[in-house]
Amino acid sequence: MASDKFQAPDYYLVDELLTDEQKLIRNSAREWVKREVSPVIEDACQKAVFPKQLLKGLAEIGGFGPYIPAQYGGAGLDQISYGLIMQELERGDSGIRSTASVQSSLVMFPIYKFGSEEQKKKYLPQLASGSFMGCFGLTEPDHGSNPSGMISNIKDKGDHYLLNGAKMWISNAPFADIAVVWAKDENGDIRGMVVERGMQGFSTPETHNKWSLRASATGELIFQNVKIPKENVFPNIKGLKGPLSCLNSARYGISWGAIGAAMDCYDTALRYSKERIQFGKPIASFQLTQKKLAEMITEITKAQLLSWRLGVLKNEDRATPAQISMAKRNNIEMAMKIAREARQILGAMGITGEYSIMRHMMNLESVVTYEGTHDIHLLITGMDVTGINAFS
Numbered sequence: 001m002a003s004d005k006f007q008a009p010d011y012y013l014v015d016e017l018l019t020d021e022q023k024l025i026r027n028s029a030r031e032w033v034k035r036e037v038s039p040v041i042e043d044a045c046q047k048a049v050f051p052k053q054l055l056k057g058l059a060e061i062g063g064f065g066p067y068i069p070a071q072y073g074g075a076g077l078d079q080i081s082y083g084l085i086m087q088e089l090e091r092g093d094s095g096i097r098s099t100a101s102v103q104s105s106l107v108m109f110p111i112y113k114f115g116s117e118e119q120k121k122k123y124l125p126q127l128a129s130g131s132f133m134g135c136f137g138l139t140e141p142d143h144g145s146n147p148s149g150m151i152s153n154i155k156d157k158g159d160h161y162l163l164n165g166a167k168m169w170i171s172n173a174p175f176a177d178i179a180v181v182w183a184k185d186e187n188g189d190i191r192g193m194v195v196e197r198g199m200q201g202f203s204t205p206e207t208h209n210k211w212s213l214r215a216s217a218t219g220e221l222i223f224q225n226v227k228i229p230k231e232n233v234f235p236n237i238k239g240l241k242g243p244l245s246c247l248n249s250a251r252y253g254i255s256w257g258a259i260g261a262a263m264d265c266y267d268t269a270l271r272y273s274k275e276r277i278q279f280g281k282p283i284a285s286f287q288l289t290q291k292k293l294a295e296m297i298t299e300i301t302k303a304q305l306l307s308w309r310l311g312v313l314k315n316e317d318r319a320t321p322a323q324i325s326m327a328k329r330n331n332i333e334m335a336m337k338i339a340r341e342a343r344q345i346l347g348a349m350g351i352t353g354e355y356s357i358m359r360h361m362m363n364l365e366s367v368v369t370y371e372g373t374h375d376i377h378l379l380i381t382g383m384d385v386t387g388i389n390a391f392s
């Protein structure tokens with residue numbers, strides 16, 4: 001890949017809305033991505049391997065559990081800092097952001113929020129340092145948008161539960177040390193639990209042949225009579241609101257992440273358009289190129305303000321799930337459109353791995369689907385404003 005010349009756009013001086021600490025955290029993540037991610041990501045993506053050597057650095061920049069309190073090994077940061085880290089990571093690659101999102105919002109968050117004191121002490125510090133990696137099993141082969149229909153189940157066997165079922169499309173599954181898994185108990189209540197690699201009957205086959213998120217490892221979780229010690233089940237949550245609360249946190253982070261991908265595409269296209277000469281002039285001098293660039297920076301600016309405001313509401317514990325859905329949906333659609341337009345500005349060069357745009361474009365096809373599809377988030381907004389459920 002060409003050397004990383006990224007310069008972050010900030011048309012409305014959104015930086016002035018950030019605290020010094022937030023800027024410091026954002027800048028150190030930005031520098032780390034430039035130094036460690038950009039030189040290796042294209043190759044990892046082409047080879048479809050997750051660059052595991054990045055895990056230590058990800059932990060050091062606070063990428064694992066940024067808002068988990070320091071007493072459990074987290075960085076104890078606020079929600080805007082969390083969002084900014086996700087933005088910078090996805091500027092590098094959605095797969096790197098995915099790994100951090102899953103570890104932070106889908107593994108550490110539920111253990112912190114719903115776990116026993118013993119579970120918190122056992123897992124959180126190791127997850128924060130990256131010496132333990134986690135994954136999150138909600139989706140099943142026959143239950144994606146509708147997780148309440150899940151068939152994975154636990155049966156009470158006295159001193160332990162017996163877990164059976166399967167989860168599909170699970171980020172980080174192939175290498176995770178632990179999995180936060182959601183399954184129904186004998187009363188039909190959804191329960192959360194920690195399943196550890198090595199437990200008999202638990203396997204994690206990798207999913208191959210993806211055209212998207214190639215630098216992220218995706219797999220299945222298969223449970224065949226897995227003995228789950230009772231102390232591994234979360235004591236403080238029952239029902240679908242457990243996993244959905246985790247999704248609120250991850251979806252919020254993704255709304256920032258999408259801005260990172262869009263900024264990278266815009267910045268690449270802007271620079272290229274000033275350098276590429278056709279008909280004796282830089283292509284940036286043609287009105288149609290300017291229209292594309294002007295619309296991109298407008299949409300990026302709107303998305304920055306949306307996520308920043310959502311971050312303020314999250315810090316005040318006032319952000320609603322429907323507000324989060326709106327930001328996730330809007331910002332990903334924005335990033336997908338910008339990736340397509342930016343790719344056109346680069347002409348044929350846009351399809352090569354010399355530039356990051358096509359990689360972002362392909363990645364965003366997963367991002368628009370996971371954590372609730374584009375249409376599911378639209379229906380969440382529709383239900384919020386009308387009071388009528390159009391899901392079923």
Ligand code: TGC
Binds near residue numbers: 102144
């Ligand atoms: P519904 O009847 O509406 O709700 C059931 C209970 O949950 C509560 N609830 C929420 N609680 C917290 N946060 C939310 N966002 C919540 N939404 C609903 C609700 O109040 C109710 O509570 P209670 O106390 O009355 O029991 O549920 P439903 O079955 O009708 O489903 C609603 C729907 C469709 C919106 C939901 O199931 C949904 O969001 N579906 C999409 C599934 C999804 O997003 N899956 C993501 C899997 S994880 C993933 O993709 C990780 S990718 C990671 C990466 O690599 O970055």
Ligand code: FAD
Binds near residue numbers: 146213373
């Ligand atoms: P379906 O639910 O079958 O939906 C197919 C289509 O039907 C979509 O367009 C959808 O919008 C539409 N649809 C469904 N219901 C309705 C309705 N009521 N009204 C209108 N339209 C509807 N899951 C995890 O649990 N953990 C992970 O770590 C994880 N990582 C992932 C990584 C990748 C790379 C991918 C691609 C997915 C991952 N997922 C993960 C799964 C993801 O959350 C699901 O793919 C997603 O929730 C959609 O489910 P589905 O693919 O089964 O699609």
